[in-house]
Amino acid sequence: MIRRFYIIAFTLLSLYSYGQNIIFQPNINHKAQILKQNLNLTQDSLLLESKKTIKQVDIFNNDFLKSITVDSTKTAIALNKLPIGKFIIKARIDRKRIVMYLEKRSHNDKIIASTPKSKTQDTEHTSSTQSISEISKDNNSLYWVVYESNNGFGSHKSMSLKNIEDVNKMITQIKLEVQSKVGKNNKLLVYEIYNRSKFMTKQLRNHNYYKTHKSRFFNVIPIYDSLKETKNKKIKISS
Structure with a gap:
């Protein structure tokens, strides 16, 4: 007891x-x-x-x-x-x-109660x-990842900045998902970013900016496309 x-x-x-x-x-x-x-x-x-x-x-x-x-x-x-x-x-x-x-905040940080802002x-x-x-100043170390989940329970789409470690994990995961009955229609796209701040500004203003055909701020051709299974050699899936 x-x-x-x-x-x-x-x-x-x-x-x-x-x-x-x-x-x-x-x-x-x-x-x-x-x-x-x-x-x-x-x-x-x-x-x-x-x-x-x-x-x-x-x-x-x-x-x-x-x-x-x-x-x-x-x-x-x-x-x-x-x-x-x-x-x-x-x-x-x-x-x-x-x-x-x-x-x-980190668990080690002291929490101070917040007060609502003015109406x-x-x-x-x-x-x-x-x-x-401050994160890495090397913009080439960041990637824009578009993940779509399509199953019998509905569809979900999320887009976010990821580092190389996270990208490798997601590629490994999508390869497992598409082999299953539930996740066979899931999709993953990975774009290499050249200028993080400029790309983020454009993407926030235009939800579909990553679909543009020309840009100085990122590689408009996905370096990984789960539908085509084409990936850049820079991305190495850890075993």
Whole structure:
């Protein structure tokens, strides 16, 4: 009985500790009331719901960008793989851009409770106000990855910047998925980026920028296409 009590207590403490490293600031502007914005109980997912269709959700800062195609009235966005830092979250509903803010901290950091911003908070914001972290200055070490999941439960599309290690893992994963009955229609595209900041600016303004036929900021020809199984020699799948 005592052992069971300790196990339950330890589990609850773990959930509490995990949740404490996420600070979420919803948009309380009256124009943003069309969108319900909450974290789940364990604070590892962002829950968004609206009577109107949520087209897309962008999560970004100066060093990170991830775009998720939703095309639904509700969605749950996993935050557990989000890197440490401060982020702007932009949800697109019709022509509106509803902006929220989120900070993910290390467990070792002291959490200070956040207070809601004024009701004059904008519903449109296009850039982060400060640099959160410094990543590799070598733009060629980053890749734009487009992943599409198509199965009997529905479709999901996510786009994000990845390093070479993450790309290798995703290539290995997609090769396994397409061999299964459930994941045979899944797709993966990988583009090499030449100028991270310029590419991110263009991509945020135009959801389909990565489909352009000409650019100085990235290689418009995918260096990996799961449908064609063509990959650049630079990408080596680790065994």
